[in-house]
Amino acid sequence: MTIKLITLALVFTTLFSFNSYSADTKFNKDKDLLLLNFDLKTDVDDAHTIAALDLILQSDEFNNINYYAVSGTYGIQAGLYVPADKLFNIVFNENWTDAHQYRKTSINKTIKKINKTLSESGRIWITEAGQSDFTQELLEALTEFGIKYSKDQIIVVQHSTWNEKETSVDALAFVKNHTTYIKIEDGNKENNGTPGFNNKDYSVNQLENTQLISSKAWTEANKISDQYNGVNGRYNNKAITDGGADFSDLVEVTYILDITNVATVTDFFAKFNKANN
Template identity: 45%
Template sequence: MKRLTLFIATILLTLNAGSVSRTDSAGTRFNMDKDFLLVQYDCKTDVDDLHTIAAFRSLTSDPLFSDLHYYAVAGAYGIQDGLYVPPNNLFRLAFGNKWSDAHENAEKAVKEVIKKVKATIKNNGDIWIAEAGQSDFTAKLVSELQNAFPELNTQGRIHVVQHSDWNEKSTSPESLAYVKKNCDYIKIPDGNTVGNGSPGFRDGDYTDWKQDISNEKLANIWQLASDISTNYNGEDNRYNNSAIANGGLDFSDLSEVCWIFGLEVIKDARQFFRLYVK
């Protein structure tokens, strides 16, 4: 029933957006009844992940996603230079205890994730990974899953969705090659750009977004995401995100989640706020 509901919502969104949805509907990508979503954030060195976390929680606050099985990972970064952006307070506010800290201890985080997805694997569900960062953590995770579940066909049941060329280049070559070989690796258009097949969720001109948030809980999450991103944006030679520096938004990594759910017909940040935040 959830799959049908999500499919209908996608059709309505398509009509509302004035766009044409792709033929592979949300129901054929993600099965809400039995699949599991991992959202993995690098938080190094761009602060855009903080906005992406707030946007993801906004999306999943919609009743349509009330039965969604998901788990978040912080510190899923690769070989890039630059300092980490400490996100733990935001993770706690947004996700409660539904997240692991790979920055603090990657091996422990892998074990925690395996515990979370174990039931899904045993019930023949698929694992979907929204790669809001690099794939080094994913390579560790998939390797351990293969050891823990030798019968698991990772090429058919672990789907990794990536939108960024930079993220791929900042993944260690051996890890990226391993993930591409051992998973269903899906590269989608970059979520920083409008009109390329993915939502364009980077908008430095959308500066009045705070007044468009009516839900108090979401307002608190967005405020904390904004505060942390403002404090660390460009600080100590971290990447300076010009859209966020201008008071706007960048949650471009959410484009992967939108693809997984069949919602890539959302045009931009303003439309996302109108649909899932306002």
């Protein structure tokens, strides 16, 4: 077999294994934990992502899933943090922890959630709405506490090449070696195999309508965006500056929960944005 054919065979084998895993392994709403990591540094898009996620968590299909959220899971990137405690309280109630201010405490709290799920034969699905440095710390803490896990029990989903570049080299390599690491296409673009959740022309102000189920979340998300977008050297998110939507990190959630027919921002809100009863 020539070198070219061997290379093609290896590529095919890799793709086949990935696709087989993706097809066969689904999020189990009865057993699995959805771990939501948000860096909140320095882009305000996480605020939009959390508000959009609120719609999913309030839907009939997903309102009983087991989840836990973590703020401040940033890596090595420069820039200032985007405080969003009130938004986290609105959307997640007490089901979140603040790794920005209380790193060690947050690791311990998250480890307890992970251990409970693993002990009940569940899997951990991690959305990296940011970098993987915090995930490395979690994995190391699991070992430190003698909590055993296999690669197929912890699945990490990442959509952003920029996020990978802003993860320390050692942390990214460690996470890739110790988990099932899945890289999907960027959620900022449409027609690439994942939804495109970045649209400068979709007005998010309309989402503050009090007749809608996530009006409180969107009102707070918009307030955070107005206060911090591009301020004091933070990243200036142009879509949000123009009054539009950017919840690109949510594509990891739609991938994990196998949510379909949400290819665009408009599609997403048509599916999930409901009026209060």
